[in-house]
Amino acid sequence: MAPYFHSALHLIRALWxxxxxxxxxxxxPPRDGGIRxxxxxxxxxxxxxxxxxxxxxxxxxxxxRVIVGxxxxxxxxxxxxTDLTQRSKCYRYTRKKLYIGAxxxxxxxxxxxQACLPSAQMALxxxxxxxxxxxxxxxxxxxYDSMCDPGEATKLLYDLLYTEPIKIVLMPGCSSVSTLVAExxxxxxxxxxxxxxxxxxLSNRQRFPTFFRTHPSATLHNPTRVQLFQKWKWTKIxxxxxxxxxxxxxxxxxxxxxxxxxxxxxxxxxxxTDPAPAVKNxxxxxxxxxxxxxxxTEARKVFCEVYKEKLYGKKYVWFLIxxxxxxxxxxxxxxxxxxxxxxxxxxEGHVTTEIVMLNxxxxxxxxxxxxxxFLNQLMSKLGGKNxxxxxxxxxxxxxxxxxxxxxxxxxxTVGPLKAKGRRLEDFNYNNQDITAEIYRALNTSSFEGVSGxxxxxxxxxxxxxxxxxxxxxxxxKKIGYFDSTKGNLSWYGNDRWxxxxxxxxxTVVIEEFRFLSQKLFVSVSVFAGLGILLGIVCLTFxxxxxxxxxxxxxQPYLNNMTAVGCMMALAAVFPLGLDGHHVxxxxxxxxxxxxxxxxxxxxxxxxxxxxxxxxxxxxxxxKKDDKKEKRKHLEPWKLYATVGVLLVIDVLSLMIWQIxxxxxxxxxxxxxxxLDVLIQPLLxxxxxxxxxxxxxxxxxxxxxxxxxxxxxxxxxxxxxxEKINDHRAVGMAIYNVSVLCMITAPVxxxxxxxxxxxxxxxxxxxxxxxxxxxxxxxxxxxxxxxTRGEWQSDTQETVKTQGSSTNNNDExxxxxxxxxxxxxxxxxxxxxxxxxxxxxxxxxxxxxxPDGKISRNNCHTSRLxxxxx
Numbered sequence: 001m002a003p004y005f006h007s008a009l010h011l012i013r014a015l016w017x018x019x020x021x022x023x024x025x026x027x028x029p030p031r032d033g034g035i036r037x038x039x040x041x042x043x044x045x046x047x048x049x050x051x052x053x054x055x056x057x058x059x060x061x062x063x064x065r066v067i068v069g070x071x072x073x074x075x076x077x078x079x080x081x082t083d084l085t086q087r088s089k090c091y092r093y094t095r096k097k098l099y100i101g102a103x104x105x106x107x108x109x110x111x112x113x114q115a116c117l118p119s120a121q122m123a124l125x126x127x128x129x130x131x132x133x134x135x136x137x138x139x140x141x142x143x144y145d146s147m148c149d150p151g152e153a154t155k156l157l158y159d160l161l162y163t164e165p166i167k168i169v170l171m172p173g174c175s176s177v178s179t180l181v182a183e184x185x186x187x188x189x190x191x192x193x194x195x196x197x198x199x200x201x202l203s204n205r206q207r208f209p210t211f212f213r214t215h216p217s218a219t220l221h222n223p224t225r226v227q228l229f230q231k232w233k234w235t236k237i238x239x240x241x242x243x244x245x246x247x248x249x250x251x252x253x254x255x256x257x258x259x260x261x262x263x264x265x266x267x268x269x270x271x272x273t274d275p276a277p278a279v280k281n282x283x284x285x286x287x288x289x290x291x292x293x294x295x296x297t298e299a300r301k302v303f304c305e306v307y308k309e310k311l312y313g314k315k316y317v318w319f320l321i322x323x324x325x326x327x328x329x330x331x332x333x334x335x336x337x338x339x340x341x342x343x344x345x346x347x348e349g350h351v352t353t354e355i356v357m358l359n360x361x362x363x364x365x366x367x368x369x370x371x372x373x374f375l376n377q378l379m380s381k382l383g384g385k386n387x388x389x390x391x392x393x394x395x396x397x398x399x400x401x402x403x404x405x406x407x408x409x410x411x412x413t414v415g416p417l418k419a420k421g422r423r424l425e426d427f428n429y430n431n432q433d434i435t436a437e438i439y440r441a442l443n444t445s446s447f448e449g450v451s452g453x454x455x456x457x458x459x460x461x462x463x464x465x466x467x468x469x470x471x472x473x474x475x476x477k478k479i480g481y482f483d484s485t486k487g488n489l490s491w492y493g494n495d496r497w498x499x500x501x502x503x504x505x506x507t508v509v510i511e512e513f514r515f516l517s518q519k520l521f522v523s524v525s526v527f528a529g530l531g532i533l534l535g536i537v538c539l540t541f542x543x544x545x546x547x548x549x550x551x552x553x554x555q556p557y558l559n560n561m562t563a564v565g566c567m568m569a570l571a572a573v574f575p576l577g578l579d580g581h582h583v584x585x586x587x588x589x590x591x592x593x594x595x596x597x598x599x600x601x602x603x604x605x606x607x608x609x610x611x612x613x614x615x616x617x618x619x620x621x622x623k624k625d626d627k628k629e630k631r632k633h634l635e636p637w638k639l640y641a642t643v644g645v646l647l648v649i650d651v652l653s654l655m656i657w658q659i660x661x662x663x664x665x666x667x668x669x670x671x672x673x674x675l676d677v678l679i680q681p682l683l684x685x686x687x688x689x690x691x692x693x694x695x696x697x698x699x700x701x702x703x704x705x706x707x708x709x710x711x712x713x714x715x716x717x718x719x720x721x722e723k724i725n726d727h728r729a730v731g732m733a734i735y736n737v738s739v740l741c742m743i744t745a746p747v748x749x750x751x752x753x754x755x756x757x758x759x760x761x762x763x764x765x766x767x768x769x770x771x772x773x774x775x776x777x778x779x780x781x782x783x784x785x786x787t788r789g790e791w792q793s794d795t796q797e798t799v800k801t802q803g804s805s806t807n808n809n810d811e812x813x814x815x816x817x818x819x820x821x822x823x824x825x826x827x828x829x830x831x832x833x834x835x836x837x838x839x840x841x842x843x844x845x846x847x848x849x850p851d852g853k854i855s856r857n858n859c860h861t862s863r864l865x866x867x868x869x
Contacts, residue, residue: 023050024075033061033090051075061090066131095128095138096425098410101160101167102141103177105196105391108148109295110174110323112196112392116399117143118381120171120195122374123403126367133411137424139403142167146177148295153177161188161429168427169406169438173392175199175218175246182211188429191438193406195399196392198323198355199246200253203459210435212442212460214402214451215395218250218321221353222257223484224466225291225319228351229263231489234505238267238287240278240302242294250293271298279305287311289505291319296328296391303329304338307346314499318347322354322469323395326476327388344474349498352476356465357451358397365448366404374400374450398462401449409441472496524763528573531770535567538778550784555724558609559777561643565606566770572598573763593658599766600650603702606773607737608646610730611705612639614712617724646705653698706738729780733773741769 026049029035036058037045051057055075059067069088073081102120104113120141128138142160146153153172157180160167170185170192172178178197185192192211194202198218202208229237237258241247248270255265267285269278275294279302282290290311294302299320306312325331329343338346359371369377378396379387387393410424416437417423427434446455455463468480481490497503539560546556575595616639713731724730743765 022079023052024055024079024081025049026051027057027073027081030059030089032065032092033059033067033088035059053077057081059088059090065090065092066135071131095136097138097140097165098134098424099165099167100139100141100169100171100406102143102171103146103153103156103173103181104143105148105173105177106145108146108174109297110148110196110391112148112173112395113143113145114391115378115382115387115393115396116173116195119378119396119400120403122377122381123367123400123407127403127407133407134414136414137410139407139410146173148174148177150176150180153180157181157184166428168410168424169193171195171402171406172197175202176244178202178211178213179208179245182208186210189432189435190429191435191442193402193442195402196395197246198250200249201245203461205459208460210439212405212456214398214405214449214454214462216355216462216464217459218246219253220355220464220466220484221321222250222254223487224353224468224482225254226257226261226263227482227487227489228319228353228468229258229289230261231491232502234289235262236264236266236505237289237291238269238282238285239265239291239293240269240271240275240282241292242298243270243272247293251291254291275302276305279309279311283309283311286507288315288503289317289319293321296324297333297335299324299328300331300333300336300343303343303346304336307338307342312346312348314497315503317503318350320350320352322352322467323357324352325388325391325393327386331389347471348474349496350471351479352469352471353482354394354467354469355462356467356481357394359448359450359452363448365450366408367400367450369450371397371450397449397451401451401454404447404449405442405445405454408447409438409445412441413437470495520760524573524760524767527767528570528763531570531767531774532567534771534774535563535570538774539563539567541778541782545781545785548785551781554781555613555639558613558639558643561605561609562773562777565602565604565609566773568598568602569606569766570602570770572602573766576759576763596658597654600654600698601647604647604650605643606770607705607709607734608643610734610737610773610777611646611709611712612642613724613730614709614716614734615642617716618712649701653701703742706741709734710738729776733776736772736776737769741765 026045027035037051038056038058040048053075057073059069059071059073061067067088068091069086070083071088073083073088075081102117104117104120105111106113106117124139124141127133144156144159146156153176157170160170167190170181170190172181172192172194173196175197176199178192178194179199179202182192182194182202186209190210192208194211194213194215196215197213198215200217200219202211202213203217203219229235239251239254241251251268255268258265267282267287269281271278275298292299292302306318312318329347330340332340336343358375359365362370362372364370367374374397382390392399413434414424417434420433422434424434443456443460446453448454452464457463466482466484467478468482469476470479471477477494477496479492479495482488483490495502542551542556542559542563545551572595575591575598713734716731
């Protein structure tokens with residue numbers, strides 16, 4: 001009864017003190033234990049008898065003892081402590097140990113164990129002190145240095161599995177080691193929980209059925225990278241990777257995502273140990289936006305070569321992994337021959353994407369620590385080491401939360417296993433039931449850790465945000481966050497570039513318009529204008545003297561068509577020389593139409609009329625006599641109809657062209673700015689979608705006409721006729737036009753990139769061919785009429801009023817005389833043949849009798865008839 005009496009006495013005293021001081025009477029610690037009085041020293045604890053309202057005390061026990069009852073009490077407003085009816089006692093208790101086999105890389109490509117191992121030990125110490133988590137168990141860590149080497153990890157895994165005690169869970173570090181461990185662990189029914197593996201290949205549930213990780217998959221970087229590519233309007237990137245599975249699978253995922261976003265990976269390089277050839281290839285292929293996937297040690301090798309190849313500066317952007325140490329480029333490395341200053345210069349401005357590994361919010365999670373309190377304790381655990389020189393410092397929160405995820409999952413399995421008559425300490429490598437319960441508990445984990453909210457997806461990978469940083473002035477600056485689950489980009493707008501803007505993803509080709517030389521355009525225009533005046537003079541002359549017999553015999557209406565066609569062709573020279581210097585781009589298609597129609601119809605009129613003449617001469621004078629007679633009297637309207645057919649063909653073909661595939665201007669405005677540029681001259685051309693097809697049809701049709709014209713001119717060169725008395729001149733004009741056209745067409749296509757040369761060649765060919773045609777056809781007629789005085793007289797003016805009937809009568813009389821002449825020639829030929837026959841008969845038959853006398857009886861009547869026939 002004595003203990004109870006003393007307790008009641010203490011309670012009465014506390015109530016009495018409460019009434020006096022309006023607080024709670026201090027409670028003394030239990031036997032074999034203590035109470036933590038926050039904010040009070042030992043002297044104050046001895047002297048204070050009343051604690052203020054809302055004050056909290058915490059019970060603690062010594063050694064291997066545990067608290068039974070409330071471990072925290074609070075002073076209530078009524079002056080009493082919470083749960084006074086329940087006593088808090090310390091009991092001696094022996095915990096069963098559960099062993100975790102861990103591989104921490106303290107050296108190698110990623111020495112993450114330097115910070116992750118102390119972090120995991122911090123979590124274990126706190127878990128083991130908690131009575132509400134695995135109160136009957138104590139977690140113990142058995143760890144080795146894997147050096148991030150799969151070969152070394154194989155040996156260590158063998159030691160872990162075949163050396164007592166049995167490990168309930170395996171915790172590997174880097175991806176290459178985790179791949180080996182996770183693939184083998186299912187044979188021993190072991191759960192694998194990794195804190196530092198980012199390989200996308202580890203998300204394969206068929207290959208790694210018992211694998212979990214608090215480090216998100218490396219593919220979580222790729223949506224962020226694609227988002228940044230689109231933000232900065234890059235459509236062409238390059239990649240360089242270390243040849244390991246983690247980086248290969250990450251790059252495969254990036255390639256699929258960029259292809260879906262319309263971004264091209266133009267260069268893809270890889271290396272095993274020496275990055276020099278790969279970096280040189282990037283330089284050779286003009287890579288500008290480069291994604292680098294390699295471990296920290298290889299990153300120093302890469303950027304030493306980057307410095308040597310000058311693959312840095314305002315023209316380049318490098319995207320790296322964000323989990324390197326902050327001063328990774330300043331660490332002395334005997335494997336490279338670059339100074340710290342050179343490395344600092346080479347890495348300036350690069351962008352990193354990094355999984356958010358430290359909770360940015362000030363919240364207390366499962367461990368009752370904020371992220372900042374965790375960092376403070378970790379720094380104390382590291383003994384003041386520089387975090388920038390400590391491998392895995394950024395991943396330390398992931399290792400801390402990995403231990404907590406494991407502890408909470410094991411704690412969750414205690415009840416279900418107890419219901420089945422099992423315990424965690426019963427685990428062995430042949431027990432699938434306990435493994436299944438641990439797997440189920442981990443798969444449903446959800447808690448707030450120092451790295452943020454911890455939850456696993458269906459593949460066992462952690463879901464998280466991505467932090468975007470940029471190296472500015474030798475230190476990393478946060479420039480944004482990306483939430484890949486929602487596609488939200490939080491941008492700070494403090495990105496900084498060596499140049500004024502983000503660099504271009506390739507050499508910027510600035511296309512500058514080049515305009516036609518105005519001196520050349522004016523000079524050719526003067527010649528074309530003079531040619532049009534000459535055409536007007538020739539046309540006027542031909543019309544005025546159309547009733548002169550010599551002019552009439554040259555088919556003046558066809559010559560008029562030739563003159564009009566020549567003037568239209570010359571008129572095409574003016575729109576041919578117009579460009580953006582004279583006409584706005586919106587009106588340029590109209591200029592294209594004028595070029596096409598004037599030149600096309602001008603050629604059809606001018607060359608078509610000449611072709612018709614030469615074709616008619618060839619038709620009449622190169623056939624057999626019987627057909628020649630029938631074709632010799634071709635009516636003039638048939639000549640005009642032939643020209644009309646050629647003209648209609650051109651009009652229809654041009655109309656179809658413009659309706660189906662209208663001409664438009666090609667070219668675009670040149671960008672401006674201080675960029676890495678290459679000046680590309682741009683000329684304004686009239687073009688259409690199927691320009692080559694249309695040109696092939698037109699050139700083929702016109703080319704056949706030109707070749708046929710040359711043939712007909714050659715065939716009729718020796719023929720002389722008054723009906724078309726200038727056909728030799730026409731043949732000469734056809735020769736010149738054909739030769740110039742056949743030379744000009746291919747040459748202008750070759751010179752299309754040289755605006756002055758192309759215009760000069762095409763326009764001068766038109767001018768020369770027109771001048772030659774007009775001079776050859778009309779100047780001889782003018783000269784003849786002037787020298788021979790065959791100008792129209794008054795009598796001819798009177799005849800002119802009679803219309804064309806006189807001309808038709810003269811032609812009819814001429815044809816009649818020719819027919820009579822032929823008939824007389826036939827009669828004469830018959831008479832000559834008869835005389836010849838009679839002469840032969842006289843020679844063969846003697847006319848006198850033997851006596852030399854002629855008598856009437858000797859004359860035969862038949863002979864007399866022959867004589868006088």
